[in-house]
Amino acid sequence: MQTTTINTPFGPLELPSIPEEASSKLCLTLHWAASTYNVSSFELTKYHFVLGADGAIHKGVPVENNLSFAGHPRPANYAAHVLNANTNNIGISAASMADAAEVEARKGHYGTYPVTEKQIAAIVEIAAQMCFLWNIPVIPTRVLGHEEWDSVNGRPQDRWDVNCIPHLDIRPHLNADGTYDSTNWIRSEIRKRVQALATQSRPELPAGAMDDVDAALKVLYTAAQTGLPMTPDTRRTALKALNEFNGVLVNLGFK
Numbered sequence: 368m369q370t371t372t373i374n375t376p377f378g379p380l381e382l383p384s385i386p387e388e389a390s391s392k393l394c395l396t397l398h399w400a401a402s403t404y405n406v407s408s409f410e411l412t413k414y415h416f417v418l419g420a421d422g423a424i425h426k427g428v429p430v431e432n433n434l435s436f437a438g439h440p441r442p443a444n445y446a447a448h449v450l451n452a453n454t455n456n457i458g459i460s461a462a463s464m465a466d467a468a469e470v471e472a473r474k475g476h477y478g479t480y481p482v483t484e485k486q487i488a489a490i491v492e493i494a495a496q497m498c499f500l501w502n503i504p505v506i507p508t509r510v511l512g513h514e515e516w517d518s519v520n521g522r523p524q525d526r527w528d529v530n531c532i533p534h535l536d537i538r539p540h541l542n543a544d545g546t547y548d549s550t551n552w553i554r555s556e557i558r559k560r561v562q563a564l565a566t567q568s569r570p571e572l573p574a575g576a577m578d579d580v581d582a583a584l585k586v587l588y589t590a591a592q593t594g595l596p597m598t599p600d601t602r603r604t605a606l607k608a609l610n611e612f613n614g615v616l617v618n619l620g621f622k
């Protein structure tokens with residue numbers, strides 16, 4: 368598969384080109400590994416990307432090993448990071464939280480290896496780059512914490528990653544019952560980053576492009592108004608200009 372390497376503050380991120388058939392179903396699952404800060408070879412067989420305490424990206428299982436599309440059945444050596452839901456599901460995990468427990472964490476005790484701010488920032492960056500590259504909407508059914516597979520997609524997991532993190536000023540995110548939901552907050556951060564990426568990559572209109580589009584619209588309008596057939600040359604020129612304009616609209620996110 369063709370890959371794109373994206374330079375991030377957490378190291379290079381290598382992502383394959385994925386056919387729309389698979390990318391349109393792709394999910395991103397956010398985890399912590401219930402491990403120490405050591406990124407072990409075991410963790411690298413469970414996830415596609417594992418983050419060290421400083422957020423550094425460690426490449427695990429190749430993304431394509433969890434993909435399934437025409438001509439590419441899911442390989443046997445996929446990353447098994449979610450129970451009964453690993454096909455077209457990418458796992459990003461922070462090496463952390465070895466001896467943490469939800470009840471204690473909700474009281475503010477996260478154990479010896481609390482998930483770090485840099486790890487959360489790296490999760491946001493990686494997920495945003497993927498969402499941008501593969502056009503994944505940042506919605507709970509597609510970008511979700513491991514814990515949410517039960518409530519959102521009906522696959523019980525009995526996990527709590529990543530719904531309780533130590534360094535979030537949680538007050539604005541409190542639910543009515545006093546609990547909080549850091550996964551929603553992480554998703555909103557991912558959404559912001561995707562929007563920033565989309566803005567940065569907005570292409571400049573090529574010189575004369577709007578003139579071409581104007582000319583093409585005039586030709587089509589005249590043809591429609593008069594009912595006169597266009598010459599093949601005029602039609603070709605008009606369609607080419609409109610096609611380019613269509614590409615610009617897609618890139619700007621209007622289509």
Ligand SMILES: [Zn+2]
Pocket residue numbers: 397398399448513526528
């Ligand atoms: Zn998990």
